[in-house]
Amino acid sequence: MKEKVLIVEGGYAEHRPGPVMPGFEGIIGKSHLLLNVFDNIIQVAPTDTSILILGESGTGKEMIAGCIHKLSLRKDQRFVKLNCAAIPPTLIESELFGHEKGAFTGAFDKRIGRFEQAAKGTIFLDEIGEMPLELQAKLLHVLQDKEVDRIGSKAPVKIDVRVIAATNRNLEKEVADGRFRLDLYYRLNVIPITLPPLRDRKEDIIDLAEYFIDRYNRKSGRKIAGLSDRAIKSMMAYHWPGNIRELEHMIERCVLLAKGPIIEDIPVNPKNDQGAGNPETQIKTIQENERDHIIAVLRKCNGKIWGPGAAAEILNLPPTTLRSKMKKLGIQKGY
Ligand SMILES: Nc1ncnc2c1ncn2[C@@H]1O[C@H](COP(=O)(O)OP(=O)(O)OP(=O)(O)O)[C@@H](O)[C@H]1O
Numbered sequence: 001m002k003e004k005v006l007i008v009e010g011g012y013a014e015h016r017p018g019p020v021m022p023g024f025e026g027i028i029g030k031s032h033l034l035l036n037v038f039d040n041i042i043q044v045a046p047t048d049t050s051i052l053i054l055g056e057s058g059t060g061k062e063m064i065a066g067c068i069h070k071l072s073l074r075k076d077q078r079f080v081k082l083n084c085a086a087i088p089p090t091l092i093e094s095e096l097f098g099h100e101k102g103a104f105t106g107a108f109d110k111r112i113g114r115f116e117q118a119a120k121g122t123i124f125l126d127e128i129g130e131m132p133l134e135l136q137a138k139l140l141h142v143l144q145d146k147e148v149d150r151i152g153s154k155a156p157v158k159i160d161v162r163v164i165a166a167t168n169r170n171l172e173k174e175v176a177d178g179r180f181r182l183d184l185y186y187r188l189n190v191i192p193i194t195l196p197p198l199r200d201r202k203e204d205i206i207d208l209a210e211y212f213i214d215r216y217n218r219k220s221g222r223k224i225a226g227l228s229d230r231a232i233k234s235m236m237a238y239h240w241p242g243n244i245r246e247l248e249h250m251i252e253r254c255v256l257l258a259k260g261p262i263i264e265d266i267p268v269n270p271k272n273d274q275g276a277g278n279p280e281t282q283i284k285t286i287q288e289n290e291r292d293h294i295i296a297v298l299r300k301c302n303g304k305i306w307g308p309g310a311a312a313e314i315l316n317l318p319p320t321t322l323r324s325k326m327k328k329l330g331i332q333k334g335y
Contacts, residue, residue, distance in 0.1 A: 023071045027063055028211045029204035033196040037064070044191050045071035050143070052128075052188045053166040055195030057332040058245030061166040062126060064195060068164055069122040077121030080114045085127035086320055088306055093135055094151055097142070103152025115148045115159050122162045128188065129169030129180060136181045143187050163188070168332050198240040198247065205235050208244060212251035213263070224255050224263060231266045238268040242330020249328055291329040294322070298331070 021038055023045075044051060045068045053061040062081070069079040087095055094103075098113030114123055125131075131139065142148050143163060147156040165188045174180035198205065206227075213224055227235075231254075240246055254263045267285065297311045304310040305319050312319040326332070 024067055027060065027067065028208050029201065030207065031196075031201035031203040033201045034204060037193060037195060040191075040193055041068055041071065044068070044193075046073055048073075048162055049190045050163045050165070050188050051191045051193060052171075053164065053193050053195065054171075055166075055168065056197045056241075056243055057168045057327055058243030058330060059195040059197060060244055061168075061195055062124070064193065065122075065124045065126075065164045065166060069124075069162075072122065072162065074121050074162060078118050079122050079124065080118035081124045081126060082114050083126040085130040085305075085323055088319070089132045089135075092131065093138065096135075097138065097148045098150040100150055100152035103150070107152070110150075113148060113150065115142060115161055116150075116157060118159075118161045120160050122164060125163065125165040127167060128165040129167040129171060129174055133179065133181065136184045140181065140184045140187060143184075198243045199238075202236055205240075205247070206232065208247055209235060209251055212248050213255055216252045216255035220256055222255055222258070224258050224261065226262045227266075228262055228264045231263050234266045234268050238266075240330075241332075242328070245327060246330045287329065290325070291331060294325065294329065294331060 021042075023042070024038055027034075041064065051065075051068060053064055055061050065081075066079060069075060082092075082095060084092060094107075094111060094113065096113050096115055098111045098116055099107050101107060101110045125139075138149075142159070145156075146160065147158050149156050171180055171185055171189070175182050175185050198208075209227060213226070216222070217224055235247075242249075250266060250268070251263075254266060258264070294311070294315065297314050298305075301309065301311045301314065305312050305322055307313070310319075312322045315322060317325070
């Protein structure tokens with residue numbers, strides 16, 4: 001069997017596919033689609049405009065947000081993140097804008113919100129499409145007037161913060177369905193940057209796989225030298241619904257479980273991909289079953305994760321755990 005071995009000279013420690021451009025360290029890939037994204041970022045990073053990063057789950061939106069900050073004039077100030085889907089809707093307001101002592105039951109101390117924490121720097125609002133409608137109005141006010149109102153405070157605080165938001169939702173559809181404010185959409189969408197899904201930049205798959213083999217070799221102390229032709233073929237044929245995150249987790253697993261010096265096979269079955277084949281006759285992995293079960297429950301709950309009768313409760317999982325499982329398994333809106 002012909003092997004694709006990654007180590008050429010100097011051993012794995014010297015193997016570094018990419019980065020291609022300064023400022024994008026750790027972002028692997030040289031497909032023209034990704035290089036176009038880099039070009040756009042280089043142009044807009046030094047401005048102070050809001051940026052909306054669009055793309056499926058696991059395409060690297062958070063990494064790109066970090067690059068934009070590092071390439072901006074605010075690079076020496078703080079980069080503060082908030083994942084709007086990771087905290088209950090009732091807490092987002094206080095997380096973002098802060099509160100005064102005694103502002104509500106349980107507000108034992110004054111709290112500085114993320115906007116104030118990001119003073120003179122950048123705030124990254126991940127999964128902005130999950131932000132409740134009533135908070136969207138408050139966010140718009142912050143963006144327009146450049147001041148925040150801590151809950152329970154009468155005096156607004158002036159802020160100078162650049163906003164980068166990201167979503168894997170189709171925000172235009174969210175606007176059309178009345179779930180996202182049009183005025184906020186316009187405000188955030190000044191510069192949209194769209195990250196292509198991995199299946200549209202297959203040229204990057206092997207570079208990424210090599211990079212992750214290197215990373216997980218170091219973490220585990222293993223010395224996996226590369227991928228067999230068969231593994232490469234499977235990877236190139238696969239649809240990668242969970243994008244780079246899915247690829248990373250798969251390589252991690254393969255590095256840990258490989259029986260020989262290279263990864264012989266990748267546990268993806270393109271026939272199971274994109275709904276092809278007869279599901280009745282397919283033997284699924286535990287992970288595939290878990291994915292299908294979570295999707296079935298989400299459909300039953302109309303995609304609701306938090307709250308009584310929602311998916312997390314039915315599955316007996318903390319909502320944040322369910323969220324991270326969804327990410328890991330590549331489950332996103334439109335399942
Ligand atoms: N080009 C890349 N090179 C190396 N690693 C990458 C690249 N893109 C993404 N990753 C890795 O893939 C994983 C997912 O990336 P990230 O969290 O930035 O995606 P995301 O689009 O923000 O996902 P989500 O929408 O689910 O929050 C991370 O572990 C990240 O380090």
